[in-house]
Amino acid sequence: MPRRKVRRASRAGAVPRGSDPLDPAQEDRVRAVLALGGVPHADLPDGVQQVRLKLLERAADGREAPRDVSAWAAVVASNLAMDWHRARRRQERLGERLAVLWREATDEDGAEARATSLAVAQGLGELPDAQRQVVVLRFYADLPVRAIADELGIPEGTVKSRLHTAVRLLRARLHEGEVV
Numbered sequence: 001m002p003r004r005k006v007r008r009a010s011r012a013g014a015v016p017r018g019s020d021p022l023d024p025a026q027e028d029r030v031r032a033v034l035a036l037g038g039v040p041h042a043d044l045p046d047g048v049q050q051v052r053l054k055l056l057e058r059a060a061d062g063r064e065a066p067r068d069v070s071a072w073a074a075v076v077a078s079n080l081a082m083d084w085h086r087a088r089r090r091q092e093r094l095g096e097r098l099a100v101l102w103r104e105a106t107d108e109d110g111a112e113a114r115a116t117s118l119a120v121a122q123g124l125g126e127l128p129d130a131q132r133q134v135v136v137l138r139f140y141a142d143l144p145v146r147a148i149a150d151e152l153g154i155p156e157g158t159v160k161s162r163l164h165t166a167v168r169l170l171r172a173r174l175h176e177g178e179v180v
Helices: 002-011 024-036 041-060 069-109 111-126 129-140 145-152 156-176
Strands: none
Touching: 024 041, 024 069, 041 069, 069 129, 111 129, 111 156, 129 145, 129 156, 145 156
């Protein structure tokens, strides 16, 4: 009986339990493609894991395994490298935008705005990652709730709940520090 399950799984494109979908040579090739694509050395293991995950997701969806796993993995790694650069540029633009907003605020309101901005930044740093992420996307990147939900792959209600909780915590922090 177990043999049939393994045969069916391998025909369906699934990877047998306990086996690595990438052999060492394929993993080395993925690392090389990521490195040549400009991904920092520290992020290479995460990139390799993403390629593994995509291969496993493909198998879990019942799709056939790629004919040439090595070539497929290299293309996926190349796409991941491009995604990494896009995310980095997006983060840089967000930083630039925040810097412009900071300069505008300091020019208009002076010391009071700086104190408020510093308290908000400290409060953001204390929020859990999931809450910080939705606050930044909503209030700094100006994304609507629906777009945030779509990008993060979570329900809109979850985005709203996280925003509500985060804003409540930030507001309490500002009142606690007598900033507002």
